[in-house]
Amino acid sequence: MDIKTNQIGDLLRDQIKNIDNNVDVNEVGEVLEIGDGVARTSGLGNVMSSELVEFPNNVFGMALNLEEENVGVVLFGDSSLVKEGDIVKRTGKVVEVPVGKELLGRVVSPLGVPMDGKGPINAKHTLPIERKALGVMQRFPVKEPLQTGLKSIDSMIPIGRGQRELIIGDRQTGKSAIATDTIINQKSTHDGDSPVYCIYVAIGQKASTVAKLVGELEANGAMEYTTVVVANASDPAPLQYIAPYSGCAMGEYYRDNSMHGLIVYDDLSKQATAYRQMSLVLRRPPGREAFPGDVFYLHSRLLERSSKLSEDLGSGSLTALPVIETQEGDVSAYIPTNVISITDGQIYLDTNLFNGGVRPAVDVGLSVSRVGGSAQIKAMKKIAGKLRLDLAQFRELEAFAKFASDLDEATAAQITRGRRMVEILKQNQYVPMSTANQVVIIYAASQGYLDDIEIESVKEFEVGLLEHFASKASDCIKEINDTGDIGDDLAGKMNKTIEEFKKSF
Amino acid sequence: MKQNHKKIKIYSEALCGSVNTFEIFQDIKTSLHALAALSTKDLTINTFLKSKSVDSSQKMNIFRESFKEIFNESLLNMLLVMIENDDMNLLIDVNKSFVVLAKKKLNIAYVEVTSSSDMDENARIQLSNALSDITKKKIDINFSTNKDLIGGLKIKIDDMLFDSSLKTKLENAKSKLIGV
Numbered sequence: 052m053d054i055k056t057n058q059i060g061d062l063l064r065d066q067i068k069n070i071d072n073n074v075d076v077n078e079v080g081e082v083l084e085i086g087d088g089v090a091r092t093s094g095l096g097n098v099m100s101s102e103l104v105e106f107p108n109n110v111f112g113m114a115l116n117l118e119e120e121n122v123g124v125v126l127f128g129d130s131s132l133v134k135e136g137d138i139v140k141r142t143g144k145v146v147e148v149p150v151g152k153e154l155l156g157r158v159v160s161p162l163g164v165p166m167d168g169k170g171p172i173n174a175k176h177t178l179p180i181e182r183k184a185l186g187v188m189q190r191f192p193v194k195e196p197l198q199t200g201l202k203s204i205d206s207m208i209p210i211g212r213g214q215r216e217l218i219i220g221d222r223q224t225g226k227s228a229i230a231t232d233t234i235i236n237q238k239s240t241h242d243g244d245s246p247v248y249c250i251y252v253a254i255g256q257k258a259s260t261v262a263k264l265v266g267e268l269e270a271n272g273a274m275e276y277t278t279v280v281v282a283n284a285s286d287p288a289p290l291q292y293i294a295p296y297s298g299c300a301m302g303e304y305y306r307d308n309s310m311h312g313l314i315v316y317d318d319l320s321k322q323a324t325a326y327r328q329m330s331l332v333l334r335r336p337p338g339r340e341a342f343p344g345d346v347f348y349l350h351s352r353l354l355e356r357s358s359k360l361s362e363d364l365g366s367g368s369l370t371a372l373p374v375i376e377t378q379e380g381d382v383s384a385y386i387p388t389n390v391i392s393i394t395d396g397q398i399y400l401d402t403n404l405f406n407g408g409v410r411p412a413v414d415v416g417l418s419v420s421r422v423g424g425s426a427q428i429k430a431m432k433k434i435a436g437k438l439r440l441d442l443a444q445f446r447e448l449e450a451f452a453k454f455a456s457d458l459d460e461a462t463a464a465q466i467t468r469g470r471r472m473v474e475i476l477k478q479n480q481y482v483p484m485s486t487a488n489q490v491v492i493i494y495a496a497s498q499g500y501l502d503d504i505e506i507e508s509v510k511e512f513e514v515g516l517l518e519h520f521a522s523k524a525s526d527c528i529k530e531i532n533d534t535g536d537i538g539d540d541l542a543g544k545m546n547k548t549i550e551e552f553k554k555s556f
Numbered sequence: 557m558k559q560n561h562k563k564i565k566i567y568s569e570a571l572c573g574s575v576n577t578f579e580i581f582q583d584i585k586t587s588l589h590a591l592a593a594l595s596t597k598d599l600t601i602n603t604f605l606k607s608k609s610v611d612s613s614q615k616m617n618i619f620r621e622s623f624k625e626i627f628n629e630s631l632l633n634m635l636l637v638m639i640e641n642d643d644m645n646l647l648i649d650v651n652k653s654f655v656v657l658a659k660k661k662l663n664i665a666y667v668e669v670t671s672s673s674d675m676d677e678n679a680r681i682q683l684s685n686a687l688s689d690i691t692k693k694k695i696d697i698n699f700s701t702n703k704d705l706i707g708g709l710k711i712k713i714d715d716m717l718f719d720s721s722l723k724t725k726l727e728n729a730k731s732k733l734i735g736v
Binding site: 075 | 712715716717718719720724728
């Protein structure tokens with residue numbers, strides 16, 4: 052490589068000229084004690100709560116406990132680089148992160164520092180990570196659907212833009228898979244006029260798991276509109292604690308600028324655990340399950356920031372999908388009950404269903420969306436109205452049928468329909484389905500067209516039927532997409548097409 | 557713990573009440589600091605102060621005889637009360653609390669000056685006077701050297717740090733050049 056010495060010299064001289072010659076003036080304190088990622092400092096008399104402070108060796112921290120004699124600071128970096136007697140400087144600003152479209156496609160730390168080796172992020176805006184949730188007058192009811200691409204959710208537990216829907220279940224039941232599929236399904240919105248930008252906040256997960264997830268999002272073309280905020284299991288507890296707030300600030304940028312955002316907090320149980328660790332080291336009094344008294348506020352102030360804005364404020368929205376991991380299916384533990392009470396519904400994933408091959412393993416009985424049908428298109432509302440109830444009845448009858456050998460005709464028919472319905476609602480990972488296709492297949496099943504199809508052939512029938520519709524009755528699909536409704540004419544056309552296909556199947 | 561806070565407050569406020577001039581403050585501060593350091597570092601004195609076998613009146617007599625010539629009378633009296641109440645373990649905290657209270661009462665600024673090389677006496681006096689004029693406070697000043705600074709000065713006045721050292725300037729320049 053040809054090195055041009057003069058050119059480099061000139062560049063350096065220019066830079067050096069611009070370096071300010073003033074004296075550095077800072078309000079400082081002194082580290083009294085340090086340990087477990089928390090420093091107690093003297094001085095810093097004017098420090099604000101949540102203010103960023105700087106230690107030597109480029110280690111930053113956040114002032115949390117403002118006491119009479121000292122200030123408790125949680126460290127975001129390696130605490131072994133800070134020692135007793137070190138000087139700590141105020142920065143004068145609360146913790147803030149870069150926001151904007153420049154972050155799309157990037158993997159960042161909770162402080163907004165890039166972790167993907169793709170160079171610096173030249174974001175034009177920053178926002179503080181802690182912001183007050185909007186009031187009632189600034190909001191608008193949740194009405195627009197946010198399609199997950201999963202038949203069982205879009206039909207029975209519809210999610211609206213601006214809603215907070217909890218995904219809850221034991222380990223290894225497919226919680227993250229639902230969140231990932233929802234992100235992947237937002238690709239279709241980017242062809243339309245109201246794209247949904249996504250933020251995935253990974254808290255306390257293995258770095259390898261996050262790397263795999265980023266790989267999948269990239270492979271499915273979802274990273275183009277997604278930002279991944281990572282606080283790994285090996286990161287200090289304070290970073291895991293602030294990660295959801297950082298992600299939320301990034302999402303609020305879209306909401307406040309008349310766009311739509313979707314944020315996944317995966318998962319808030321680990322954030323609560325990190326907060327418990329921090330609080331105990333800060334010597335805050337422990338309460339139930341050793342969590343501090345304000346653990347409800349920890350989650351409520353975060354989830355309240357997701358909202359649908361009024362028309363005056365641009366009609367933007369931020370939808371939240373918090374994830375909570377339960378132990379042995381215990382939804383009545385402290386953190387799960389807290390988050391259930393804060394959110395607008397929950398998708399409960401059952402281990403037995405998962406092991407029985409029902410994936411996504413959504414327990415229809417325990418899952419609910421409090422927004423209900425107002426976040427569904429009319430077509431889906433019409434065909435899925437009874438689905439939930441039918442499935443719940445089927446589960447009850449199925450259990451009963453195990454004891455009885457002779458069943459009356461009506462019961463047998465209900466069980467036959469139910470089994471096929473369950474089969475229809477099964478879906479593989481990373482293959483979200485368009486709403487029109489969902490409507491077609493659920494319509495076919497609810498009208499009883501699948502009742503005489505063998506259970507083993509239901510999947511094959513579904514694939515064939517959707518291909519048949521795409522090639523022979525694309526006008527039906529178009530009409531569902533355009534009108535969002537199934538009128539009598541369309542229903543007739545659909546019946547005809549399904550019967551046509553059945554003859555050839 | 558709370559009980560100790562109360563005691564520390566009482567002792568330091570009592571001592572502060574007897575301080576009226578900067579000179580007395582300096583005198584008491586130096587004596588207290590020396591005694592606190594001695595009580596932690598010197599094993600004999602530490603054992604003597606903590607000993608339950610030595611009667612408190614005996615301890616008080618020894619203290620009175622040893623320090624009546626060199627310690628300020630108020631300080632000595634307070635120390636005797638502390639011995640009588642078996643509170644000598646609070647000496648370091650009382651010292652800290654006293655310094656904070658007295659600084660507020662007498663309008664004193666605590667200044668630490670760190671330079672890359674030793675400053676001569678003349679320069680020290682000039683700097684001290686200049687700082688006193690700027691802050692409009694009496695100055696309790698300490699000088700130290702740190703070669704790592706390369707050049708320039710670091711002046712810490714209470715909680716404010718004025719850093720004109722070459723080391724910091726180079727670090728700032730580095731940050732700007734690499735665009736952090």
